[in-house]
Amino acid sequence: MSVSILRGMSDSIPAGAARPADVAATVRAFLAEAVGDAPEPDEDMFARGTVTSLFALQLIAFVENTFGIEVEPEDLDFANFRTVNAVTAFVGGKRAATSRG
Amino acid sequence: MDTHTDTDTAVVAGAAGFADTVRLDAAAWDRTGVLPATVVTDAGAAGLLARDLPRRYGGADASPAAIGEATARIGAVCSSLRALLTVQGMVSAALGRWGSAEQRERWLPALATGAAVAGFAATEESAGTELAAVATSIEPSGDALRITGRKRWVTFGATADLLLVIGRLDGAPAAVLVEGDRPGLRREPVRGQLGLRAAQVAHLDLDGVRVPRSHLVAPAGFGLSHVAGTALDHGRYTVAWGCVGLARACQRAATAHAVERVQGAVRLADHQLVRATLGRGHVAVTAAEQLCRHAAQVRAVRDPDAVAATVLAKYAASRAATRVSRDAVQVHGAAGCDPDSLVGRFLRDATVMRIIEGSDEVSELHLADHAIRAHRRSGAAAPARPGPVAVPS
Numbered sequence: 341m342s343v344s345i346l347r348g349m350s351d352s353i354p355a356g357a358a359r360p361a362d363v364a365a366t367v368r369a370f371l372a373e374a375v376g377d378a379p380e381p382d383e384d385m386f387a388r389g390t391v392t393s394l395f396a397l398q399l400i401a402f403v404e405n406t407f408g409i410e411v412e413p414e415d416l417d418f419a420n421f422r423t424v425n426a427v428t429a430f431v432g433g434k435r436a437a438t439s440r441g
Numbered sequence: 442m443d444t445h446t447d448t449d450t451a452v453v454a455g456a457a458g459f460a461d462t463v464r465l466d467a468a469a470w471d472r473t474g475v476l477p478a479t480v481v482t483d484a485g486a487a488g489l490l491a492r493d494l495p496r497r498y499g500g501a502d503a504s505p506a507a508i509g510e511a512t513a514r515i516g517a518v519c520s521s522l523r524a525l526l527t528v529q530g531m532v533s534a535a536l537g538r539w540g541s542a543e544q545r546e547r548w549l550p551a552l553a554t555g556a557a558v559a560g561f562a563a564t565e566e567s568a569g570t571e572l573a574a575v576a577t578s579i580e581p582s583g584d585a586l587r588i589t590g591r592k593r594w595v596t597f598g599a600t601a602d603l604l605l606v607i608g609r610l611d612g613a614p615a616a617v618l619v620e621g622d623r624p625g626l627r628r629e630p631v632r633g634q635l636g637l638r639a640a641q642v643a644h645l646d647l648d649g650v651r652v653p654r655s656h657l658v659a660p661a662g663f664g665l666s667h668v669a670g671t672a673l674d675h676g677r678y679t680v681a682w683g684c685v686g687l688a689r690a691c692q693r694a695a696t697a698h699a700v701e702r703v704q705g706a707v708r709l710a711d712h713q714l715v716r717a718t719l720g721r722g723h724v725a726v727t728a729a730e731q732l733c734r735h736a737a738q739v740r741a742v743r744d745p746d747a748v749a750a751t752v753l754a755k756y757a758a759s760r761a762a763t764r765v766s767r768d769a770v771q772v773h774g775a776a777g778c779d780p781d782s783l784v785g786r787f788l789r790d791a792t793v794m795r796i797i798e799g800s801d802e803v804s805e806l807h808l809a810d811h812a813i814r815a816h817r818r819s820g821a822a823a824p825a826r827p828g829p830v831a832v833p834s
Contacts (some may be wrong), residue, residue, distance in 0.1 A: 370745075373814045392810050393573070394748050396666035397674060401745040413539050416663045 363407065364428040370402050371424065381425045386418075396421075403427060409434040449507030452492050456511035459487045460518040467519035468781040470639035474632050476521050478600070485555020489515070489526060491533040492553075498537070498545065499553035505740040509682040509733055516686030520790035521639035523683040525558070527676050528596045532559035532605045534675035535616070535668050539659040544618065548603060560601030561672055562592040562619075562645055570803050572665055577608030577647065579615050579661075585651045586610070586617060591644065598643030599630040605658065606647070607669050614665035618656040625650040636786075636793035674748055676798040677755040678736060684758035684794050685729050687787050688765040692722045694784050695769035698776070715772060722765045729754075729761035749811040756804040762791035 364381065371385055372378035374395055379385045399421060400411050409431060420430040463480065470476050484490060493508050494500025503511070508530075516523040533552045536544055551557035568574035577590025590608055595601070604619045604626075619626065627646040634642060659668050696719055699710040709715045736754040739747040769784035770777035777784050795801050 373817045376817075392807060393666065393670070394752070394807060394810075397670045397748050398745050400667070401743055401747065405743050405745055413541060413659055416539070416659050416667060418662060 360428055360432055363431050364424055366406060367403075367427045367431070368424050370399075370406075374398065379424055382423050384422045385424075386422060399427075403431055407431045407435060409438060445502075445504060448501055449504050452488070452501055452503040452507045453510045453514065455488055456514040459484065459489060460514045463522065464518050467522070467639075468783070468786065470519065470521060471786050472638075472780070474630075474638050474641075476525065476639045476641060480522065481525065481555055481558060481600075484522065484525065485553075490529045490553060490555045491549070493530070494533055494537055494549055494553050498549035500533075500549075504737070505678070506734065506737040509678070509685075509737050512679045512682040513686030513689065513733075516683030517690040518686075519639070520683065520687060520787070520794075521637050521641075523679070523686070524596050524637050524640040527679040527683065528561055529555070529559050530679050531561050531672035531676040532603065535605060535672040536658065538671045539616075539663070539668050541655070541658075543655060544658065548618070552603070557602040558597055558600055560595050560598045560604045560621075560645075561669075561676075562595045562598065562604045563607040563669055564593050564595070565591060566593060570800055572607065572669060573614070575607050575609060575614065575665075577606065579606075579608040579610040579617055579657075581610075581654070582651065584654060586654055586657065588617060588619060588647045588650045588652065590647050592647070593644045594631070595643055595645055596637070597641045598645050599628050599641040604645070605668070605672065607664055610657070610661040610664075613661040614663075614669075615661040616658040616664035616668035617652060618658060619647070619650055619652055623650045623652060634793075636789040636791070638789075673798055674751055678740065678751045680794055680798050681729075681733050681736065681751065681755040681758040684755075684762035684791065685726070685733050687791055687794075688722075688726045688729060688758070688762045691762075691766045691769035691784050691787050692719075692726050695719060695722060695765070695772040698769075698773050709772065718768045718772060722768055725761040725764050729758040732757045746811075749807065752799060752804050752807045753811075755799060756801060756808065759791065759794040760801070762794060763788070766791045 368378050375385055375388055375391055385391065403409060404411055415430070420426055488501060489511070492501045492503045492511065493505070494502070496502050512523060512526055515526055529552055533549060536548055540548070548557065552559055563572055563575065565575055565577065568576065577588065577592065580587045588606060588608060592598070592606065595604070602621045604621065606617050606619050608615055608617065625648045627648070629644040629646065631642040631644065658664070699715050699719060700708065702709045732754040736747065736750045739750045766784055766788040770782070770788050773782065773784055776782060779785065
């Protein structure tokens with residue numbers, strides 16, 4: 341899949357295969373790229389004021405593409421996206437729901 | 442059998458065929474400032490609108506590459522008609538992505554056929570490039586939302602049946618759907634603007650317009666970053682390809698004129714300065730095409746870098762379009778200044794394309810941000826190399 345060539349990252353991880361720690365590390369690495377240095381696990385990265393107006397959509401595309409999930413309209417809650425821990429929990433929840441379904 | 446490819450081929454061929462049927466009318470539309478309603482109906486019937494929507498909503502589920510090429514075919518004939526495709530695609534993309542199930546079922550089929558023409562009402566007097574400054578208020582009022590504000594430069598704002606309005610709800614950016622026949626909506630058509638003269642541009646006055654609460658698209662707080670963001674990303678993509686079509690048409694026109702026009706027993710094409718102009722134009726058009734194709738590829742796999750690749754494509758293509766159209770006017774001489782001149786009209790249109798959906802200057806800031814991210818990704822110690830988006834494959 342060409343995504344790995346384009347981003348230099350691993351291909352999408354199959355549903356249910358990644359541990360929360362792996363998800364958190366991957367999310368943290370993406371955010372470090374986006375905001376300059378890696379945020380703390382519970383740091384609100386939107387509060388830094390360094391993200392651009394395109395960042396929100398890039399973050400959505402990143403979690404969908406990397407973890408093979410679909411962010412749906414009902415998932416739009418800042419509680420899901422503010423911090424590394426929040427994104428990790430969100431991804432974990434979506435993947436659990438996907439593998440059950 | 443690859444049905445996706447069959448669909449893509451049909452989408453591009455359909456647009457090319459439609460472009461041929463309206464080629465001779467576009468100058469008159471520009472002069473009168475009107476895109477006839479029948480053309481909108483015909484464009485819908487020909488399947489030109491919202492072609493990348495899923496089939497269940499009446500879309501063609503075409504690939505980004507096919508959407509791009511199809512848009513370029515229309516852009517090579519009429520920027521105002523191309524703008525119809527753009528705004529319809531923007532609102533459809535935003536609703537398709539973030540609309541409720543009810544909103545998608547209600548509106549997407551109508552947008553796909555052109556039964557409803559869409560408008561995207563974001564810009565205000567004090568909120569242009571900086572959309573975060575929108576002041577239009579969206580206030581809860583019983584079971585309804587009351588919308589008050591003034592929107593400017595709304596493409597197809599004079600005729601739109603469905604407006605996606607960006608405002609503030611409880612202080613947070615929010616997006617709301619407003620039907621064109623809601624009481625309290627007044628339209629003030631704009632005439633004689635620099636370019637896109639047949640795109641039915643209007644300023645809109647919303648004076649306590651009431652819509653059901655179910656017209657809110659995504660929760661308050663997500664109206665700008667996600668709803669408008671998705672619309673603008675789609676808009677940049679089709680504007681970019683429209684610019685490619687425009688630039689191709691100008692390069693063709695300049696080349697044909699240079700080859701055919703003889704003055705003082707010398708063909709224009711035999712003057713070295715004219716040949717150099719054609720050479721530079723060829724580079725500009727080819728580079729814009731390749732950057733747009735690259736954007737198509739990364740969009741197709743939903744790469745997180747697709748947003749940035751699209752900004753890059755739009756930036757480069759709109760600059761190529763202004764450059765090539767300006768040179769084409771120069772090569773045509775007085776003929777390029779004729780009121781009905783294709784290249785003259787396209788020079789005016791191309792200038793607008795460097796401002797809408799992200800001006801040159803804002804694009805440069807985003808592109809710099811992307812370059813810095815690519816640098817971080819590659820590791821600060823590694824030697825500088827072009828980022829992945831900078832080199833189309």
